[in-house]
Amino acid sequence: MSKSLRGFKWLMGTVVGVSLLSGCGAPPAEGESTPAEATEQAQGALSARVSGPKASMAASERVTVEVTLTNTSSAPVSLYKWDAPGEGLNEGRLSVSRDGQAVEYTGAHFKRVLGRSEDLITLAPGQSISGPVVVSDAYDLSVTGTYSIRYELEQREGVTALSSNEVSLFIEGRRNSREDAEAMRQVTAQSLSYSGACTSSEQSAIATAFSSAQTYSNNAYSYLNGTPSATTRYTTWFGTYSSTNWSTIKTHFNSIKNAFASAAVVVDCSCNESGTYAYVYPGSPYKIYVCGAFWSAPNTGTDSRAGTLVHEMSHFTVVAGTDDWAYGQSAAKNLAKSNASRARDNADSHEYFAENTPSLP
Amino acid sequence: MTTPKLECVLSVHSKARVGESVEVLFKLTNRSDAPVWVLKWQTPLEGIMGTVFQVTRDGEEVPYQGPMVKRAAPSADSYMAIAPGATVENTVEVTQAWDFKKPGTYRITFRDALMDVATRKEDVPRPGGDYKSTPVTCAPVDVTVAAR
Ligand SMILES: [Zn+2]
Numbered sequence: 376m377s378k379s380l381r382g383f384k385w386l387m388g389t390v391v392g393v394s395l396l397s398g399c400g401a402p403p404a405e406g407e408s409t410p411a412e413a414t415e416q417a418q419g420a421l422s423a424r425v426s427g428p429k430a431s432m433a434a435s436e437r438v439t440v441e442v443t444l445t446n447t448s449s450a451p452v453s454l455y456k457w458d459a460p461g462e463g464l465n466e467g468r469l470s471v472s473r474d475g476q477a478v479e480y481t482g483a484h485f486k487r488v489l490g491r492s493e494d495l496i497t498l499a500p501g502q503s504i505s506g507p508v509v510v511s512d513a514y515d516l517s518v519t520g521t522y523s524i525r526y527e528l529e530q531r532e533g534v535t536a537l538s539s540n541e542v543s544l545f546i547e548g549r550r551n552s553r554e555d556a557e558a559m560r561q562v563t564a565q566s567l568s569y570s571g572a573c574t575s576s577e578q579s580a581i582a583t584a585f586s587s588a589q590t591y592s593n594n595a596y597s598y599l600n601g602t603p604s605a606t607t608r609y610t611t612w613f614g615t616y617s618s619t620n621w622s623t624i625k626t627h628f629n630s631i632k633n634a635f636a637s638a639a640v641v642v643d644c645s646c647n648e649s650g651t652y653a654y655v656y657p658g659s660p661y662k663i664y665v666c667g668a669f670w671s672a673p674n675t676g677t678d679s680r681a682g683t684l685v686h687e688m689s690h691f692t693v694v695a696g697t698d699d700w701a702y703g704q705s706a707a708k709n710l711a712k713s714n715a716s717r718a719r720d721n722a723d724s725h726e727y728f729a730e731n732t733p734s735l736p
Numbered sequence: 737m738t739t740p741k742l743e744c745v746l747s748v749h750s751k752a753r754v755g756e757s758v759e760v761l762f763k764l765t766n767r768s769d770a771p772v773w774v775l776k777w778q779t780p781l782e783g784i785m786g787t788v789f790q791v792t793r794d795g796e797e798v799p800y801q802g803p804m805v806k807r808a809a810p811s812a813d814s815y816m817a818i819a820p821g822a823t824v825e826n827t828v829e830v831t832q833a834w835d836f837k838k839p840g841t842y843r844i845t846f847r848d849a850l851m852d853v854a855t856r857k858e859d860v861p862r863p864g865g866d867y868k869s870t871p872v873t874c875a876p877v878d879v880t881v882a883a884r
């Protein structure tokens with residue numbers, strides 16, 4: 376996503392609202408037609424073009440199409456980034472059929488927070504954006520055949536409905552990603568699966584990090600299962616020692632290690648934000664979305680991939696229900712000193728305790 | 737160095753019906769005589785990327801359902817400058833992140849601190865993650881949600 380959007384200005388500002396999408400204040404279009412008609416035509420009009428990489432795709436190949444959106448109106452048009460082309464947190468923007476039969480969307484569904492300015496992109500009159508849209512992993516391509524693909528957008532505030540040209544691709548049938556996930560689960564005997572078009576190298580990096588996260592949480596629990604006392608490792612991250620406080624953290628790590636041992640964890644790769652390691656929805660266990668910074672992190676150590684998985688796992692309400700009160704080692708240490716009860720509720724404090732880098736007694 | 741004086745105000749329409757959106761306006765005013773730079777994380781200035789509010793319905797905690805995000809080190813863009821006497825604000829819609837589907841009186845409370853407030857431009861972004869958490873008090877706001 377970020378690649379395809381480079382060079383485009385994201386709406387920033389202090390006043391945010393859905394009104395940004397309404398196209399209010401757009402100047403009337405020039406032309407022969409009456410102003411009323413012209414305005415109706417001009418507001419929110421985008422055109423879309425789809426092209427395929429080549430005419431036929433083998434079962435081993437990832438299928439993407441290239442989509443270009445152009446603002447054909449005389450006023451700026453804003454749309455949500457997940458409606459725009461690019462490999463972001465997108466869903467179901469293509470219409471896919473095989474032999475005249477609609478093909479089922481099998482990809483992820485997202486819970487959106489609407490009305491955030493940073494989720495909007497604006498196209499100036501005449502401006503285009505283009506980028507790939509993933510077909511494999513998101514639509515059922517289990518049957519070999521000729522697939523017809525178009526890009527569609529229903530009408531929404533400030534953007535008129537649009538439908539692109541159609542491309543035809545011969546696609547060799549492949550197992551869909553869900554079946555692959557099931558197969559993977561049986562092979563590895565651990566409940567880890569993937570969504571959001573993780574590549575095979577991403578999947579193997581996640582599996583490695585997951586296994587290290589299991590080790591981290593098992594070790595943290597074993598440590599807390601020892602004799603409770605005001606150890607340096609405990610007080611550095613969780614502040615004031617008491618046997619009750621210690622047992623709260625022990626309960627947290629018991630839940631975290633059990634979840635890593637047996638819960639059906641799904642790791643999603645659709646987020647590419649470089650300023651973000653990962654995120655979860657705390658009421659939706661056990662799906663963890665990993666983002667750009669996750670891939671730049673080491674597998675273990677401070678702010679590592681394994682530690683990030685521990686952090687995220689601790690957030691789920693059914694696990695430890697932690698919050699984010701302080702980010703980073705320095706702020707987490709300060710929190711332990713200034714507000715121990717919040718440190719016991721802080722996800723990064725759990726991560727750093729588990730990573731234990733540098734090692735504390 | 738003095739602690740910067742920041743005034744925080746929340747506002748919301750006091751009445752809504754089940755199924756309607758609930759928009760909360762967050763305003764932060766710099767009451768000191770020098771500029772400040774406020775880290776937008778965990779504030780409505782960046783939208784709802786975490787538990788920016790605590791929400792209760794008739795005194796019972798309403799669980800947060802939005803995203804919780806672990807971030808990499810902040811950039812200068814993660815901060816918002818506020819000139820002396822100036823106000824920054826943002827409106828967020830909260831029914832996507834907290835369940836407002838039951839009638840009742842909902843109380844919306846902002847966190848009691850900003851994660852980092854810098855008083856010198858050269859501290860933006862704060863080096864080494866050495867943030868200066870700064871307390872701030874916004875009066876909570878109530879919205880009464882009626883059945884349809
Ligand atoms: Zn977090």
